[in-house]
Amino acid sequence: MPHTLVDALADVRALLLGPHLTRAVAAGRRRGTPPSVTRAELRPVALRAGTHLQIVTSDGTRPTTRNLPLGAPAEAAVDELLAEPFGNWHVETTTGTMQLRVTKKGAAQVHRGTEQRAVAEPAGHDRAKQYLLDPDDPxxxxxxxxxxxxxxxxxxxxxxxxxxxxxxxxxxxxxxxxxxxxxxxxxxxxxxxxxxxxxxxxxxxxxxxxxxxxxxxxxxxxxxxxxxxxxxxxxxxxxxxxxxxxxxxxxxxxxxxxxxxxxxxxxxxxxxxxxxxxxxxxxxxxxxxxxxxxxxxxxxxxxxxxxxxxxxxxxxxxxxxxxxxxxxxxxxxxxxxxxxxxxxxxxxxxxxxxxxxxxxxxxxxxxxxxxxxxxxxxxxxxxxxxxxx
Known part of the structure; x- marks a missing residue:
């Protein structure tokens, strides 16, 4: 179902900055408008200073990683990414998923999945198997x-x-x-x-x-x-x-x-x-x-x-x-x-x-x-x- 892009991105922002985020990926591009980076991946990580938002971006040659404290620094970085003309956003939370795709007319196609996800364990390395394509993909x-x-x-x-x-x-x-x-x-x-x-x-x-x-x-x-x-x-x-x-x-x-x-x-x-x-x-x-x-x-x-x-x-x-x-x-x-x-x-x-x-x-x-x-x-x-x- 088409949604206004502004409203859909606002929903994405709330999930990215909310307490239930496990992982999010932005990729692709809108018609005729490439973003400044080819891909961005976000996830919460546990550091000594507390939980941070990790953002890994790639320009097509090498990745760049930033760990930002929650609050204003993380919010500013998220707003910058949401302003980029990505064609796709995929957000996973502990309660489900949200898939946002931008159509050629600039509308938003949104799909939400309700399959419950395991809570992320930022400081650990043992994870359940991750599918390369989200099982909730439409x-x-x-x-x-x-x-x-x-x-x-x-x-x-x-x-x-x-x-x-x-x-x-x-x-x-x-x-x-x-x-x-x-x-x-x-x-x-x-x-x-x-x-x-x-x-x-x-x-x-x-x-x-x-x-x-x-x-x-x-x-x-x-x-x-x-x-x-x-x-x-x-x-x-x-x-x-x-x-x-x-x-x-x-x-x-x-x-x-x-x-x-x-x-x-x-x-x-x-x-x-x-x-x-x-x-x-x-x-x-x-x-x-x-x-x-x-x-x-x-x-x-x-x-x-x-x-x-x-x-x-x-x-x-x-x-x-x-x-x-x-x-x-x-x-x-x-x-x-x-x-x-x-x-x-x-x-x-x-x-x-x-x-x-x-x-x-x-x-x-x-x-x-x-x-x-x-x-x-x-x-x-x-x-x-x-x-x-």
Missing amino acids: LFAAIGANAAKRRQVDAFLRALAATLPDPLPTGPLRVVDLGCGNAYLTFAAYRYLADRGADPLVTGVDVRDDQRRRNTALAAELGCADQVTFVAGTIAQATVDPAPDLVLALHACDTATDEALARAVSWQARWVLAAPCCHHDIAAQLRQRPAPAPYGPLVASGILRERFADVLTDTLRATLLRAHDYRVDVVEFIDSQHTPRNLLLRARRGGVPDRPEHRQAYAELVDQWAVTPRLQTLLATDDQPTPVS
Whole structure:
């Protein structure tokens, strides 16, 4: 529900200076107006001189910390921050949360959560696990998320946090989610990056136009339609301009993951997060020809062949990405009890020397198993490793 910005900021001020504050974050920017700092975090801390308000601000390069006594010094600092054109305020107290987002028209969208929070213990270091995206965020209500989906979102965001640099780069951060489906992770990525002080411009791509319409309406409902847009089209052919910095491809089925990786390479995307799903292509090729000795028993059973095809497919993808100037980690990003498709390819471009052993290893694998990965076909032929004779 829209509120006047003056009234909403007055409510934020009362919470920041009240006795129940546990943590608050200001980040993002209003349309066309960047704040003087990219992010501010506030929390009470217990010092010898008594409780102070700690304010940590970042200009995008390094943080600055101030511990201010309660009263006039803290009030003046809070008023300065409230005067900054931040696009988002997130305030946690012992009795609930308040989420304030400024729309492109300068109105305030306010969401309040009533989930009780544990009282902060400023002088201690043992804390309950903190989710990277507030469980009371209106996104979760909009998508009907249960506790399991919240955990999946948190696991994804932790993988994203481990991939991107800290602090985040200044200026617009362009993100594309290929095969975004219902886009709950697309929105989660936007929320997290905006709260971190980035200026994310996110595009979701899905082949279904009804998903585009649904997701576009949800972006308007969540107040981020200027920053999160959707297009209908295939992963291989959808128009995305300008090229993104970060490419997401989460549970794109079978060779759709290869199409996403090929587009990321062609864009020279700085970061890639891909969670593969359904490895049918290599499995089908393994069924069509005998396995090299002595690996016949490895693929004689259907279930073992399918599982080996999963491993071989993602090994070839990671090795080929390394041959194209990406550092690649293959990690488990969430416990298998939540989803059996829990492997994540996490890639960062640059800083990788053109090491012949990457191409040699790839060429020997495809030659020995007599397979032609779809990713190899999709990438430029003059940049492919030559099979070893």
